[in-house]
Amino acid sequence: MDGTEAVHSYIESKFMHLNPMQRKAVFATEGPLLILAGAGSGKTTVLINRIYNLLKYGCASDCEEFPRQFSDAELEIIKNGQVEADCLCALNPVEPWQLLAITFTNKAAGELESRLESMLGEAALDIWACTFHSACVRILRRNADALGYSTGFTIYDTSDSLAVMKQIVKEMDLDDKFYAPKSLLAEISRAKDARLSPAEYRRQAGFSSDLYHSKVAEVYEKYTDVLKKADAMDFDDLILNTVNLLDYNEDIRNYWQNRFRYILVDEYQDTNNLQYLLVSLLTNRENNICVVGDDDQSIYKFRGATIENILSFESHFTECRTIRLEQNYRSVGHILNAANSVISNNLERKGKTLWTAKSDGSPVELYVADNEREEAQYIASVIINGYGRGENWRDYAVLYRMNAQSNSIEYALKSHNIPYRIVGGTRFFDRAEVKDILAYLCVISTPNDDLRLRRIINVPARGIGLKSVETATEIANENDLPLFDVISHAMSYEELSRSAVRMKEFANMIDELRDYAVTSSPDELYDLLIEKTGYIKTLEEKNSLEDQSRIENVKELKSSILGYMNDSGDTSLEGYLANVALYSDLDNYDSDADAVTLMTMHSSKGLEFPYVFIAGMEETVFPGIRAIGEASEMEEERRLCYVAITRAMKELRLIAARQRMLFGRTNCNRVSRFVDEIPENDIKKNVPKGYGYSEPSSSTVFPGGSKYSSPVSESAYKVKAPALKKEEPLPELELGDSVRHTAFGEGVVIKMTPMGGDYLLEINFSDKGVKKLMLKSAARYIQKI
DNA sequence: CGCACCACAATTTTT
DNA sequence: TTGTGGTGCG
Numbered sequence: 001m002d003g004t005e006a007v008h009s010y011i012e013s014k015f016m017h018l019n020p021m022q023r024k025a026v027f028a029t030e031g032p033l034l035i036l037a038g039a040g041s042g043k044t045t046v047l048i049n050r051i052y053n054l055l056k057y058g059c060a061s062d063c064e065e066f067p068r069q070f071s072d073a074e075l076e077i078i079k080n081g082q083v084e085a086d087c088l089c090a091l092n093p094v095e096p097w098q099l100l101a102i103t104f105t106n107k108a109a110g111e112l113e114s115r116l117e118s119m120l121g122e123a124a125l126d127i128w129a130c131t132f133h134s135a136c137v138r139i140l141r142r143n144a145d146a147l148g149y150s151t152g153f154t155i156y157d158t159s160d161s162l163a164v165m166k167q168i169v170k171e172m173d174l175d176d177k178f179y180a181p182k183s184l185l186a187e188i189s190r191a192k193d194a195r196l197s198p199a200e201y202r203r204q205a206g207f208s209s210d211l212y213h214s215k216v217a218e219v220y221e222k223y224t225d226v227l228k229k230a231d232a233m234d235f236d237d238l239i240l241n242t243v244n245l246l247d248y249n250e251d252i253r254n255y256w257q258n259r260f261r262y263i264l265v266d267e268y269q270d271t272n273n274l275q276y277l278l279v280s281l282l283t284n285r286e287n288n289i290c291v292v293g294d295d296d297q298s299i300y301k302f303r304g305a306t307i308e309n310i311l312s313f314e315s316h317f318t319e320c321r322t323i324r325l326e327q328n329y330r331s332v333g334h335i336l337n338a339a340n341s342v343i344s345n346n347l348e349r350k351g352k353t354l355w356t357a358k359s360d361g362s363p364v365e366l367y368v369a370d371n372e373r374e375e376a377q378y379i380a381s382v383i384i385n386g387y388g389r390g391e392n393w394r395d396y397a398v399l400y401r402m403n404a405q406s407n408s409i410e411y412a413l414k415s416h417n418i419p420y421r422i423v424g425g426t427r428f429f430d431r432a433e434v435k436d437i438l439a440y441l442c443v444i445s446t447p448n449d450d451l452r453l454r455r456i457i458n459v460p461a462r463g464i465g466l467k468s469v470e471t472a473t474e475i476a477n478e479n480d481l482p483l484f485d486v487i488s489h490a491m492s493y494e495e496l497s498r499s500a501v502r503m504k505e506f507a508n509m510i511d512e513l514r515d516y517a518v519t520s521s522p523d524e525l526y527d528l529l530i531e532k533t534g535y536i537k538t539l540e541e542k543n544s545l546e547d548q549s550r551i552e553n554v555k556e557l558k559s560s561i562l563g564y565m566n567d568s569g570d571t572s573l574e575g576y577l578a579n580v581a582l583y584s585d586l587d588n589y590d591s592d593a594d595a596v597t598l599m600t601m602h603s604s605k606g607l608e609f610p611y612v613f614i615a616g617m618e619e620t621v622f623p624g625i626r627a628i629g630e631a632s633e634m635e636e637e638r639r640l641c642y643v644a645i646t647r648a649m650k651e652l653r654l655i656a657a658r659q660r661m662l663f664g665r666t667n668c669n670r671v672s673r674f675v676d677e678i679p680e681n682d683i684k685k686n687v688p689k690g691y692g693y694s695e696p697s698s699s700t701v702f703p704g705g706s707k708y709s710s711p712v713s714e715s716a717y718k719v720k721a722p723a724l725k726k727e728e729p730l731p732e733l734e735l736g737d738s739v740r741h742t743a744f745g746e747g748v749v750i751k752m753t754p755m756g757g758d759y760l761l762e763i764n765f766s767d768k769g770v771k772k773l774m775l776k777s778a779a780r781y782i783q784k785i
Numbered sequence: 786c787g788c789a790c791c792a793c794a795a796t797t798t799t800t
Numbered sequence: 801t802t803g804t805g806g807t808g809c810g
Contacts, residue, residue, distance in 0.1 A: 104799065104800085105799065105800085106799090106800085131799085132800080133800045134800085155800090157800075158798095158799095158800085234800095235799085235800045236800095238800080239800095270799090299797080300797085300798075300799080302796085302797065302798080303797085303798060303799075401796070402795090402797075403796085403797085404796085404801085404802085407802085424797095424798080427798095458786095461786085461787070463786070463787095464786090465786050465787085466786085467786085468786095499786095581800085582799095582800060583800090600796090600797065600798090602797050602798065603798080624796055624797085625796090636797095661801080662795095662801085663794085663795060663801060663802085664801045665801090
């Protein structure tokens with residue numbers, strides 16, 4: 001055995017907890033590498049171990065010939081795997097700060113960071129584990145001056161951009177039906193993704209001489225001007241500007257290329273064109289770029305992701321190696337078969353078949369409910385039964401296509417007292433009240449933030465109307481002054497006389513807060529802000545149910561401030577605001593809370609649960625109506641289905657409703673085609689007898705019409721799980737009864753909660769404390785005394 | 786200027 | 801069905 005072989009086998013011995021393919025991915029450190037990682041194939045583990053290998057052994061595992069000659073004694077040490085071998089086998093090990101690991105969400109970045117930290121300790125903190133956007137922000141905070149921005153530039157989120165766009169549409173006197181601000185933003189986003197400057201866009205629009213596009217060109221120019229003037233970048237700008245920065249400045253490009261010896265990109269199938277450009281500009285001459293992705297899990301085409309990036313990685317980066325991770329460690333055989341079989345109907349894919357060493361498990365179950373209410377009841381009853389058997393609430397997830405579907409499910413869970421939590425929907429930082437307070441903080445921090453100033457100048461109402469604000473804005477524009485200056489000198493402008501006093505009062509308050517901010521921490525500023533503006537007080541006076549939750553949210557913002565100061569050790573207001581701009585709700589999601597999770601299939605990507613329900617398995621719902629008849633859209637829906645199915649570890653239940661009320665309309669839909677794409681052997685169809693959808697060969701069309709909404713169909717799932725009706729008093733047990741349990745001894749019933757035809761008992765046992773039991777399952781162990 | 790009421794539309798979403 | 805945005809009145 002020569003030195004090189006010895007080194008390789010020594011390093012290999014350090015990664016024996018990985019499977020051969022995973023190890024291959026860990027060891028291929030040099031040059032471009034594409035890792036096609038199927039769902040649940042342990043790709044994060046691979047990423048972590050790959051980084052560990054780089055830091056520890058550098059490129060040793062991937063060298064054809066180890067450059068150093070070993071003495072016999074050294075060779076012995078390596079062969080015997082003695083601790084000293086670690087140093088001997090290292091070949092140009094990577095410094096933590098030379099690594100860039102890019103993910104899509106803050107949550108994924110955070111997870112990566114914390115896993116690295118527990119493996120490597122302090123050193124891990126120097127690794128750049130961040131999202132595309134935060135990586136760009138870090139680069140731009142150093143070099144934005146080269147583009148004519150200040151390094152303290154502001155980040156506009158989607159609603160800020162929308163506010164700007166609405167203003168522009170108004171100023172240009174465009175019809176907002178034909179030129180909907182949202183579509184305009186989408187069009188601009190597309191232009192930016194194609195890396196078209198406003199001028200280039202105009203040139204292209206000129207060729208087609210079509211009115212719409214030339215108007216859009218004008219809008220694009222204006223929008224760019226407004227943001228530039230405000231020293232602000234929107235989310236696309238963060239990437240576009242970084243791409244431009246690197247492309248046009250050789251020095252800066254060289255600096256960053258030299259700095260990052262190795263780059264890793266996770267979820268590569270979700271990258272757009274700009275992100276691809278960014279990655280190629282950051283990649284150094286050695287082409288040490290490793291991307292991980294799964295073309296079958298690309299579900300974000302609608303926001304610009306192009307599956308093309310992963311499909312053509314091999315041509316983008318020549319001499320690239322490709323490794324497939326196909327062993328799935330998550331799901332049971334039947335579930336995996338179902339997933340494989342569904343996705344095999346797609347044509348546009350690299351091709352990959354997952355396998356598992358696990359047993360078959362139980363087949364996927366299809367339940368056909370009468371309507372969305374019964375669908376929800378069925379879900380609740382299955383969960384309750386599971387809980388009664390000792391499962392945790394957190395082991396269950398309910399996935400759906402649209403947020404609008406969550407309502408009926410929430411209702412059923414609520415009525416059975418099942419704890420649940422919804423992921424997604426309106427994000428915390430998107431809530432109006434939260435944005436208001438943040439806008440105050442922005443205005444305090446940045447005096448020329450006109451956009452945020454306009455938002456809060458009359459919130460809570462202080463008698464400064466829209467008209468006055470518009471007049472002030474005009475004055476500001478004419479004199480090229482920040483709006484705030486005009487407000488604070490409102491007395492000197494005749495046109496503002498009506499609200500001058502109130503404006504002045506407002507400006508004084510902001511000035512006061514600004515002074516205070518200099519000497520105090522953000523949380524103290526928050527307290528004074530709430531007091532001075534009377535924000536919470538105003539809400540309290542209204543005292544409606546929604547205002548109650550608004551107050552909660554505003555208060556919650558203080559926890560967010562304190563949390564940031566705690567985690568980062570940064571006590572600057574600017575730091576907090578910059579952080580918030582790139583923060584989302586998903587980051588808040590903690591899987592520790594014992595509650596059922598409700599979310600869209602999109603949000604579920606990257607997560608796993610022992611028990612999964614997919615609700616709304618009907619044509620027009622899933623696949624959605626827009627995808628039907630559109631081949632490529634249908635493929636995206638199918639990938640979404642694949643993602644959803646592969647979330648499940650042990651049991652997967654699909655639910656279709658014969659009738660569904662959505663947006664106030666009742667529809668009857670066929671069971672989803674995706675159900676038919678699951679092999680008969682892997683699915684158990686649980687369809688109450690006497691209904692249209694039944695045994696294999698027969699039609700899958702639901703007979704429409706009213707006869708099926710008759711009471712006959714009353715809760716068919718109860719046939720399977722005959723249950724006591726909720727109203728029926730239980731003969732044996734009452735609140736306060738003393739009981740003896742075979743395992744827990746004597747106790748008193750302290751609470752009885754009806755749940756899906758059963759009861760959740762809470763019994764205070766004298767020896768074992770309070771236990772929660774389901775009456776039906778516990779009855780045989782309990783005796784009344 | 787503020788508030789109440791009515792019309793309208795509504796996949797999916799991270800940053 | 802639900803939420804939002806625009807209009808009109810006090």
